Each structure stands twice: as C-alpha cells, then as structure tokens.
Amino acid sequence: MLTEAQVQQFEAEGYLALGQVASDDQLAKLQQRLDDLTLGSLPNERIQYQIEPAIRDKLGAAKGYAYLGPSPHYRKLEHLDEDPLFLEYFAHPTFQGLLKQLIGPDITISRAIALLKPAFDGSPLVWHQDAGPGHPAEPGRFCTIWTAMDEAQIENGALEILPGTQELGLLRRRSQDSTQIPDEAEKRSGQEVPLPAKPGEAYLLNNYTLHRSGPNPTPNRRRAVTLCYKHADTPMMDSEPDCHKDFTRLPMN
Numbered sequence: 001m002l003t004e005a006q007v008q009q010f011e012a013e014g015y016l017a018l019g020q021v022a023s024d025d026q027l028a029k030l031q032q033r034l035d036d037l038t039l040g041s042l043p044n045e046r047i048q049y050q051i052e053p054a055i056r057d058k059l060g061a062a063k064g065y066a067y068l069g070p071s072p073h074y075r076k077l078e079h080l081d082e083d084p085l086f087l088e089y090f091a092h093p094t095f096q097g098l099l100k101q102l103i104g105p106d107i108t109i110s111r112a113i114a115l116l117k118p119a120f121d122g123s124p125l126v127w128h129q130d131a132g133p134g135h136p137a138e139p140g141r142f143c144t145i146w147t148a149m150d151e152a153q154i155e156n157g158a159l160e161i162l163p164g165t166q167e168l169g170l171l172r173r174r175s176q177d178s179t180q181i182p183d184e185a186e187k188r189s190g191q192e193v194p195l196p197a198k199p200g201e202a203y204l205l206n207n208y209t210l211h212r213s214g215p216n217p218t219p220n221r222r223r224a225v226t227l228c229y230k231h232a233d234t235p236m237m238d239s240e241p242d243c244h245k246d247f248t249r250l251p252m253n
Contacts, residue, residue, distance in 0.1 A: 109247055
C-alpha cells in the first residue's frame with residue numbers, strides 16, 4: 001500500500017519512485033530471460049520483436065515487428081505477459097498492493113513491453129504520452145510501472161519526465177500516426193527530470209505524464225520492462241463501447 005504522502009506525490013507529479021522491487025535472484029532470472037528471448041535460445045512465437053532502425057536498414061528488413069534471428073540489437077519486445085517468468089514478476093506483491101489501492105482488485109494487463117537500448121545502437125524515444133489510441137480510455141483507471149533491468153543513467157538513455165504534465169490530459173499528437181507531442185514539451189524545456197535507476201528499481205507512472213528517453217551511445221546496454229495495468233472493465237480508446245479484448249488477467253492474491 002502507498003502512504004497518503006506517496007499518493008499525493010503521484011497525483012501531483014505524475015510519477016513515484018518505488019525503489020528496488022525485483023529481488024537480486026528474480027532480477028538475474030529476468031535478465032537471463034531477455035537474453036534467451038533475443039538470442040534465440042528460448043523461442044516464443046507469441047512475443048513480437050522490433051529491431052533497432054539502424055540495424056534493420058543494414059539488413060534491408062521491412063519496418064514493423066519481426067523476429068530476424070538471434071541478435072543483441074532488438075529495441076522492443078511486445079507481449080511479455082506471454083512469458084510465465086515475466087508474468088510472475090508483473091504480479092509482484094508490491095504491484096498488487098498499489099494497484100488494488102489505485103485501480104481496484106480486478107486488473108488486466110493492456111501492454112507488456114521490454115524496451116531495450118543496445119550498447120552503442122540504442123535509439124532515442126521522443127516526448128510522448130502512453131495514452132490515446134491503442135491505450136485504455138478512462139483516466140484514473142490505468143497506470144504504468146517501469147522497471148530497470150540494467151543500470152539506467154542519462155548517458156545510456158534513462159527515462160526522463162515532465163512532472164505535472166499528466167494534469168494536461170490527453171494531448172493532440174503531431175499527426176494521426178505519430179506519438180509526438182512537441183508543443184507542450186517545448187513550452188517546458190528545462191523542466192525535465194531524469195529518472196536514473198539501479199537494476200531492479202521501479203517507477204510508477206501516470207500514463208498522461210510526458211516522458212522520453214535519450215539514445216545509448218555507451219558500451220552499457222539499458223534494458224527495462226514497462227507494464228500498463230488497467231481495470232478489467234476499462235475499454236480501449238479505439239474499441240467499440242461494448243468490446244473487451246481478452247487481455248491477460250493479473251493473478252491477484
């Protein structure tokens with residue numbers, strides 16, 4: 001359970017540091033599982049792969065999601081809730097406690113992603129919200145938890161946020177097929193707050209909070225997993241009102 005002060009901080013700033021959630025043993029297993037998935041030693045056809053753009057161009061591959069063979073250069077893995085080891089972590093007692101408090105007892109996972117910034121090749125992610133089309137439709141009925149799998153510093157692409165921007169609500173995107181929201185971010189230039197993290201440390205995020213991450217030109221890879229949890233009855237923004245996708249239901253104690 002979060003304290004009253006923690007809830008107030010989360011509501012005011014749009015984020016909250018949770019400290020180290022994954023134990024050292026659990027973290028080591030999750031790190032190894034990411035290696036197994038990206039290097040081909042544990043095939044999982046239900047997980048989607050996206051490789052770094054620069055590597056994709058060298059291979060002459062098409063844009064989008066595709067497994068292109070064993071590689072340390074993947075930038076994103078989608079549907080991590082299809083992996084039992086990660087699903088177990090996503091139901092961590094710390095997460096269960098705060099999710100029951102903030103959303104309720106009936107939770108599903110609407111998005112489960114590994115965000116990987118390979119050494120030297122990790123590409124930047126522009127200012128954006130994890131909200132709008134493809135995301136839950138009702139504010140306050142969903143939130144995100146981000147966990148570092150490796151040490152994250154500004155030098156290798158740590159998460160950065162603009163505190164308080166969740167109060168702006170859903171912002172207009174640059175174009176229909178873009179996640180970019182440049183105007184509001186530019187107005188707040190200089191107010192960004194980096195969220196450095198040790199391996200296993202997690203942050204609770206309001207999905208409307210503007211955030212980004214820089215490139216990784218260093219020899220130290222920066223991997224993280226991000227989970228969007230929602231109340232089971234919350235529809236997706238681009239769904240019919242009575243349409244409920246069969247999302248993974250979070251095992252709750």
